[in-house]
Amino acid sequence: MTDQHPHHIFFSYSPETYDFVEPLARRLRSDARLSFWFGPWHSVLGVPIQEQMEEALREAQACAVFISTGEVRGWQNEQVRTAIQTRVEDEPAYRIIPVLVPGAVRLHKQDLPPFLRRYEAVEFSGPDDEHAFKRLLAGILGIPPIQVEGYLEAEATKEHRSLPASGTFEHGHALVIGVANYQDVWPLPETVLNDARDLRALLTAAASCGYAPNKVTQLLDDEATGAGIRAALADLAVRTGPGDTVVVFFSGHGAHNPAGSEGQQYILPYDCDSADLPDTAIPGDEMTALLRDIKADRLLMLFDSCHSGGAGDPKGMLPQLKGGLSEGYYAALAQGRGRVVIASSRPDEFSWALPGRRNSLFTHYLLEALRGKTRTLGDGYVRVFDLFRHVADCVPTQADQHPIFKAAAMEEDFPLALVRRQ
Helix, strand or coil, X not given: CXXXXXXXXXXXXXXXXXXXXXXXXXHHHHCCCCCEECHHHXXXXXXXXXXXXXXXXXXXXXXXXXXXXXXXXXXXXXXXXXXXXXXXXXXXXXXXXXXXXXXXXXXXHHHCCHHHCCCCCEECCCCCCHHHHHHHHHHHHCCCHHHHHHHHHXXXXXXXXXXXXXXXXXXXXXXXXXXXXXXXXXXXXXXHHHHHHHHHHHHCCCXXXXXXXXXXXXXXXXXXXXXXXXXXXXXXXXXXXXXXXXXXXXXXXXXXXXXXXXXXXXXXXXXXXCCCHHHHCEEHHHHHHHHHCCCCCEEEEEEECCCEEEECECCXXXXXXXXXXXXXXXXXXXXXXXXXXXXXXXXXXXXXXCCCCCCCHHHHHHHHXXXXXXXXXXXXXXXXXXXXXXXXXXXXXXXXXXXXXXXXXXXXXXXEEECCCX
């Protein structure tokens, strides 16, 4: 259900504090290499969420309790009580850290819930409060704050990899799909095709990502039929194995039919018929099966398909269909070790392409990350979390759009490509 290694931290938060916790989680993972279970990223479909939370609490070395008011309610109250019980009855070294989020009413110790008053709180004045971040990190790790910088350097060095002698990303494979000019449903803007073309060009550039051109398949418009997409995924399953890294990128329409079977969702190929999605689109369970057949140890799926947009407008609604894909769809695709999904936006948001830009907003920053315009470990590779952190930090500054991340069991922040800084 969760990673095999013990988690450093369990996040106990409320809906009011989520928007602070999620970017902090990105930073703790990418900068400090911490492991944790975070429900929106790691929850497993079909397993009661309570069981998953209990397991993650047991595995953690510390519990951070995020507070915006003096009140701790619902699941958060149960989590805190379980954490305190763990410290008292099972593990005296278990650490409990109250965290006051920016904008919270300034709380005195007596304002905290009684069971948290004995623990020293970390108070953030803003999302970029370096002093508070180091204090929180020190509390999670059980080390003095003065040792935090040394810890960060040591952890980064520990994960460094040697560059391949060939100068190429030898075990990288990719399938890049862009569909704009549909036969039966509303067309999408040219940026969709630009996204696919530019991603393939960057991946196969010897001076950048280093993929072999014959290991990157591109399907555009009439090449991306249902049969074409299925055949390309089947080809990946045949030519990749445990030592490989696979990237699958899809930009086009995703949708579900409210009149159809409950919860059924579809990737729409070029030749789909909106009146007959079950027979002409690729349903979610089939897509999951096709990806499961790919035995690569590391698989990243990138979706720019939730209402993706044209120049200042959403990419377009579909006649007779409800556009977009749910987080549950992405979570189903991410089941299994080494499987990661990054999508361009939350299900209730549009994914945009802005005036004057060649690429959609999400893919613009995706390409930036692969070019090295993101924080990396400095060993010549760009990793999954380098990429996700860049798009998740940058995209919301340009539009009301928040990329999402799903990985049920991600033990390794694996390299995606070579990165050559200019």
